[in-house]
Amino acid sequence: MSSFFNPLKDYNIYAKDVVNGKIVACKAVILACKRYISWFKRDDIYFDEETVDKYIRFVSKMKHTTGIFANKPFNLLPWQSFAFANIYGWKWKSNGFRVTKKVFMFMSRKNAKTSTAAALALIGALIDNEPNAEVACVANNSKQAAICFEQIKNYAESIDPKSRIFKKFRHNITVPMTKSHIDVYSSDSMGLDGYNVSLGIVDELHSQKDWGLYNVLVSSQAMRTQPLMCVLTTAGFLIGETYPCYSMYITCKQILKGIKEDDTQFALIYELDEGDDWLDEKNWIKCSPSLGTTVRYEYMREQVNDAINNTSLEVGVKTKNFNMWCQSSNIWLTHDKIESCMQQVNIDDYYQELTYAGTDLSSVEDLTAVGICIPPNPDRQLNPDKFIFKAWIYIPEEALSNSPNKEYYKEWVRRGWATKTAGNVVDYDYILKEQIDINKKLYIAEIGYDSWNATQYVINAEQAGLPMAAYSQTLGSFNKPTKFFEMLVRSGRCIIDANPALDWMFANVELKVDHYENCKPVKANGEKNNKIDGVISILEALGCYLNSSNFSPEAWVM
Numbered sequence: 001m002s003s004f005f006n007p008l009k010d011y012n013i014y015a016k017d018v019v020n021g022k023i024v025a026c027k028a029v030i031l032a033c034k035r036y037i038s039w040f041k042r043d044d045i046y047f048d049e050e051t052v053d054k055y056i057r058f059v060s061k062m063k064h065t066t067g068i069f070a071n072k073p074f075n076l077l078p079w080q081s082f083a084f085a086n087i088y089g090w091k092w093k094s095n096g097f098r099v100t101k102k103v104f105m106f107m108s109r110k111n112a113k114t115s116t117a118a119a120l121a122l123i124g125a126l127i128d129n130e131p132n133a134e135v136a137c138v139a140n141n142s143k144q145a146a147i148c149f150e151q152i153k154n155y156a157e158s159i160d161p162k163s164r165i166f167k168k169f170r171h172n173i174t175v176p177m178t179k180s181h182i183d184v185y186s187s188d189s190m191g192l193d194g195y196n197v198s199l200g201i202v203d204e205l206h207s208q209k210d211w212g213l214y215n216v217l218v219s220s221q222a223m224r225t226q227p228l229m230c231v232l233t234t235a236g237f238l239i240g241e242t243y244p245c246y247s248m249y250i251t252c253k254q255i256l257k258g259i260k261e262d263d264t265q266f267a268l269i270y271e272l273d274e275g276d277d278w279l280d281e282k283n284w285i286k287c288s289p290s291l292g293t294t295v296r297y298e299y300m301r302e303q304v305n306d307a308i309n310n311t312s313l314e315v316g317v318k319t320k321n322f323n324m325w326c327q328s329s330n331i332w333l334t335h336d337k338i339e340s341c342m343q344q345v346n347i348d349d350y351y352q353e354l355t356y357a358g359t360d361l362s363s364v365e366d367l368t369a370v371g372i373c374i375p376p377n378p379d380r381q382l383n384p385d386k387f388i389f390k391a392w393i394y395i396p397e398e399a400l401s402n403s404p405n406k407e408y409y410k411e412w413v414r415r416g417w418a419t420k421t422a423g424n425v426v427d428y429d430y431i432l433k434e435q436i437d438i439n440k441k442l443y444i445a446e447i448g449y450d451s452w453n454a455t456q457y458v459i460n461a462e463q464a465g466l467p468m469a470a471y472s473q474t475l476g477s478f479n480k481p482t483k484f485f486e487m488l489v490r491s492g493r494c495i496i497d498a499n500p501a502l503d504w505m506f507a508n509v510e511l512k513v514d515h516y517e518n519c520k521p522v523k524a525n526g527e528k529n530n531k532i533d534g535v536i537s538i539l540e541a542l543g544c545y546l547n548s549s550n551f552s553p554e555a556w557v558m
């Protein structure tokens with residue numbers, strides 16, 4: 001059980017060279033290497049060098065089949081051997097089991113993610129000492145799944161050309177001697193039951209909108225003593241804490257920084273650091289560790305040149321070739337703009353202040369939102385010059401099981417970002433009671449609402465003394481608050497309650513514009529599951545204020 005740091009091993013040389021600055025690396029990779037080196041001083045774990053070297057030798061027996069590397073052995077690059085050392089090397093002294101159970105490897109395109117996944121799959125099925133191993137590789141679509149399966153099959157054939165070890169079928173590979181098998185799925189064809197996965201590999205998690213697929217694999221590992229879940233991905237367009245890949249990315253960075261603790265999570269994040277110029281070639285290796293080997297400089301230069309000559313290509317090049325999180329160009333307000341305005345908002349800090357509200361009742365079977373706008377107040381001690389926005393999200397209990405967005409909704413309710421109401425439809429009585437409670441703390445001058453299908457709710461609200469006002473849902477009615485809100489966000493003159501559910505809704509917004517340049521937020525790509533109710537409720541509240549006598553246009557430059 002030695003934890004001797006062998007200075008001659010490629011994976012240890014890589015770690016030291018990164019920490020010493022000999023290899024250019026981003027902050028996240030430097031932290032990963034420092035973490036790895038520091039673990040040799042721990043007394044509760046040990047490093048199993050013999051197993052790591054065994055697995056690396058096993059991979060070197062595989063041969064590539066395509067391109068300039070065809071028929072050459074799969075010799076792991078230094079960064080790949082470092083990853084293997086972290087995944088397979090650390091074990092608990094108490095029982096000899098692996099420390100690492102979760103892997104997050106994040107890098108740009110062409111850095112051998114599929115090859116690495118194939119090598120991990122074959123290790124998991126043949127030599128990882130897991131009886132009846134079940135390896136599940138999940139790609140984001142059927143085309144990528146076919147590529148992944150072909151890669152695994154080719155490596156298996158290079159080791160075992162006579163098929164004495166591996167039995168290859170149309171959609172899976174079996175290993176009779178270990179009673180193990182490797183299955184490759186596309187995320188849209190994978191079922192929900194019947195798995196007993198020992199090794200789960202998810203390719204390009206960035207395309208997954210919810211945790212459903214990942215959770216299926218994790219929950220299937222309950223009976224395994226040394227389960228392993230591996231994510232290999234580039235950046236994507238789904239930005240926000242509700243999306244699994246972005247959430248995992250943020251959590252892993254917090255672990256590397258020491259903000260959170262999780263010894264079972266290994267993270268290797270290759271990216272440009274904040275402030276790095278993506279056009280500067282000396283920075284490229286930070287996001288592309290195989291640069292100069294599987295990733296050619298000429299290829300990267302071609303991609304950059306294409307992006308410079310055609311700005312419509314820039315977002316795609318930045319995301320895939322430089323591993324930068326980007327939102328698609330049709331998003332109204334980008335994640336970084338919204339996030340820069342987000343803070344926790346406690347309405348107790350604004351007791352009895354003039355407030356306007358909006359209610360988006362939405363479908364009776366799905367979520368409803370109540371938003372407020374508290375205008376600037378020079379007599380206020382807290383943020384006197386800022387607009388304050390907050391939204392409450394309500395979800396019928398049945399939607400947690402039946403809605404296409406159920407994975408989001410369950411997470412929101414669990415974390416307190418939304419409130420579950422009883423029954424299978426929106427509980428308007430519960431929401432009305434909450435509005436009455438809000439009105440006891442704030443002075444609500446007006447509550448805007450969509451008059452469609454709201455008759456009984458409005459009658460009850462008015463009987464309770466709430467100042468209701470129908471708010472037209474036309475582009476003309478939303479034009480002014482939409483443009484005014486954008487001005488507030490871009491100039492930093494507002495505070496938006498830091499609710500990730502609301503952040504997710506902003507990411508679902510694109511603008512519908514008529515020939516008079518009136519605009520209104522609508523669901524991006526016309527996708528009905530891209531909910532924006534919280535945004536609409538806030539804009540209704542702002543619109544009520546802008547239409548009131550309390551608003552002074554002269555005080556604001558649009």
